[in-house]
Amino acid sequence: MAKDLKEIKDIEEIKELGWDELLPGAALFSFREPVEDVAEIPMEERPYAPTNSHEWQVGDWRVEKPVYNRDYCIDCQFCWVFCPDMSILSRDKKMIGVVYEHCKGCGICVEVCPTNPKSLLMFPEHMDNQEALAMWPKKEEKK
Amino acid sequence: MAKKYELNEVEVWDGNMAAAHALRQADIDIVAAYPITPSTPIVQNYSKFLADGYVDGEFIMVESEHSAMSGCVAASAAGVRAATATSSQGFALMVEVLYQASGMRLPIVLTVVNRALAAPLNVNGDHSDMYLGRDAGWINLCSYNPQEAYDLTLMAFRIGEDLNVRLPVMVHQDGFICSHTAQNVRPLQDEEAREFVGEFKPVNSMLDVANPVTHGVQTEEDWHFEHKARQHNDLMNSMKTINEVFAEFKDRTGREYTPVYTYKMDDADVAIFALGTTVESARIAADQMRQKGIKAGVVSLRVLRPFPFKEVQEVLSNVKAVATLDRSAPGGTFGMLFNEISAALLAGGKKPVVLNYIYGLGGRDTTINMLKEVYEDLDKCAKAGEAVVPLQQFLGLRGPKLSFY
Amino acid sequence: MLEIRWHSRAGQGAVTGAKGLADVVANTGKYVQAFAFYGSAKRGAAMTAYNRVDEQPILNHEKFMRPDYVLVIDPGLTYTADITANEKENTKYIITTHLSKEELIKSQPKLEGKEVYVVDCMQISLDTIGRAIPNAPMLGALMKVSGMFDLDYFKGAMKKVLSKFPQKIIDANMAAIERAYNEVH
């Protein structure tokens, strides 16, 4: 009998499905249940199906990670709009943080950050965020 | 709502007109097509039905057969009924997308008017296109005359769209010999046909915005095999549904279809195994042989895929010699029927003499006399208990006799 | 089984004629077949069309035929096409020509000793339909020669077959059928 991929809770369980348990046609679903108006629902409230990549991780691709410093942020949203991986969490026009599960560490957010000093900087993956914040550079004087 | 098309109890339709009416009655939402001889009239007739208000939906005349089948795949994934028609080179251009259709499990109906493949270019009937697509994962139904082209096209929708099947279906008919030959056809009236085919049942429709679905995924080696296994399993098991639909159709019309077609096989010593219009011509040859005291029969596949392995074994269990007639250039081996029939027989522990005849390429006329020659060969082999003629022969060929093995 | 072979030029309506005949015959409960040989040649090329009529369902799909009737609807084909191919002892020929039967046989000696009928379908179609579409008059001539159906029945049946056409065209075809029926000899 084919299993309803929407019902499977554990991603690991999907990986073990036998041929007889697959849905015909290899169709995949975005959500566990009908979502009438996706554009109205923020990601954290969506009933993602386990087959939605939102439920998976690529954070381990990173060598360096962006660290966010609220102190300097002006909520310009450049990091949000140019992030290729939907990893800048922005709600109600405010920058909240980085989704490390989905961030591949490309560094675009840092490059496009216009503040001085920048509100996002790349740090080694293994470094603790608090430690990174503690060593944040000072404002650069215009030369 | 489409107008009712007034139909006589008996119409004189060629195979193309018969298929076009079946498509019309199936109330297709999207026909995406590109015309090619000899299937062109199906597409033309259908557009005329649409122009005269006899069918709803949309006819999209695309810019190639590749796009025709792509359009059908997209429409079917969108959750609507889709169908098209093609032949030969057009079929060849579609092949890439045929695999997409079956892999995505989309119940598209494709009426194939069989024609030779170039080179040399030839617009006439042979089974090269049918053979090209036989492993594409589609259900393949074969007709021998316009009535059957009509019946099987209607049934194709029921079979492919069945929730236990959800596979695309091809309906084959011989180019010109069937497609352009007008014969008596007893159609169903529109309402009866519509009732038989039924409403399209969307599965994972892309148009349902509340349930977003991803169609046409990529699989790596960790998944591809399982999906193809699932697809094969469901295609193999579709025979159950095919038989159910055949049975229901018989109840409605009295016309009986079976996965393996037989004529006078109960006591046959020798048999011709062929596809398409030749099956009917072979009946005449068989009758004439029987007048000479040779117990001749005819066998064919109504369902080429899934291959009715057991039924083939059964029907041939008592014959002494069988000739497989392949209407497609075999390209370096025996014809497909020879290979598949021999395999079925061997697996069933039977060893009648099996001969292979390549015939009718590019529309070459297949006469009753030629078929009688085949029976003569078979009779010789049956009496000798072994092959006393070459295993592969070319039938009706000019020049020195061409044979192998 | 009754078998008919048409000799025509593409565009002269042999296929339509063969199909029209099949339609009429099918309405009487008989089984029919109508087909043609098509090449890639376009309008004007010589071609052949065929009818089979039987009391039983027609299973024979060979193109090979020993015709009971040979219908030649283009006058030139009497000389350029192999109109006597695969003939039987009693094959009947209905040939479009402006010549008398004797003149015709003289001009085409291979018709010598055969059952030949002549009718000028070309002129009849020009006079009645206004175009050189000699298929309908040939059917009228065939009815007379074969006795397959009486004229009134056949005209009635053809009206049904042509029902999708304007009245003017139906009338012209009826006139053509009737004239050929009366003129063939």
Next chain:
Amino acid sequence: MVKKIKNLKEFSLSNDRFEGANLMCPGCAHNIIVREVLNATDDPIIVATATGCLEVCTAVYPKTSWDVSWLHIGFENAAVAAATISAAYEVMKKKGKLPPATQKMVDEGREPKIVAFAGDGGTYDIGFQSLSGAFERGHNFMYVCLDNEVYANTGGQRSSSTPIGASTTTSPAGSVSYGEKMMKKSMVEIMADHGAPYVAQVSPSKWKDLVKKVQKGFEVNGPVYINAQSACTTEWKHAPEDTIEVSDLGVDSCVWPLYEIINERDEHGIIYSTKLNITYRPKKKIPVEEYLAAQPRFRHLFKPENRHIIDLWQKAVDARWEYLQKREEAGV
């Protein structure tokens, strides 16, 4: 229904319908473009995608990165796929057989937007026939070409979008070759000449320009072509963090001019006016050399024997910029 997007802050209220943990390269411009396109509307969206990076990285079984219905059939048929989905939608709407949730959206004036995404290989080359056919037939859909000027998905082979002098794996620079020999194909004009009501060229770095054009495209009835510059960190060989900067260099050097072509059509589809608008004018037009220098795919052009190609580039870009300005001025 046109979504109000006054500024970036307002735009950031969008709830993405494209998901993370897809398998695209870090810093890929494709993703940025897809986000900007999808977020330009809150109406339902249905997507068809050609074979290519975007396709192989966002729907690898058993996971999908799409929160909208999505279809991939092949490399050369994204246009016909999207076009036929559009036709299927129209048929079901006419028949009154749309799924209830979809019908509800339509009743609220929020008709689904049907979008095809394809790379330049799937657009300029192998998919061109299907694209041309779908545009000629006038289906109501938007086709977005993610133009990274190379077959990036398969290891960086040249396409007919690859610009002269680029080193690719099938037009490599070598001791006797400066790389790609042909100029880039003018896809925007070709598509405009199909009579499409709206055709535009965009860059993801100019997000507002892009979003505005996509919104315009969603509003017209008929096929819309958007040619999107898509910097490729892998094949243009720039650092992932430089994607936006490289894009800006393209725009500010006028290598990648931002403009639109509007074919105004009457109710019979007869075009009565064609207008070309340049939508972004660099304050200071920077030399092409700066754009080329930022991408190692052009590194070899800076050797003395290849400098003439840089000169040629500048000439070609200037001529084109001139041409666009003339067309704009003439209103044709």
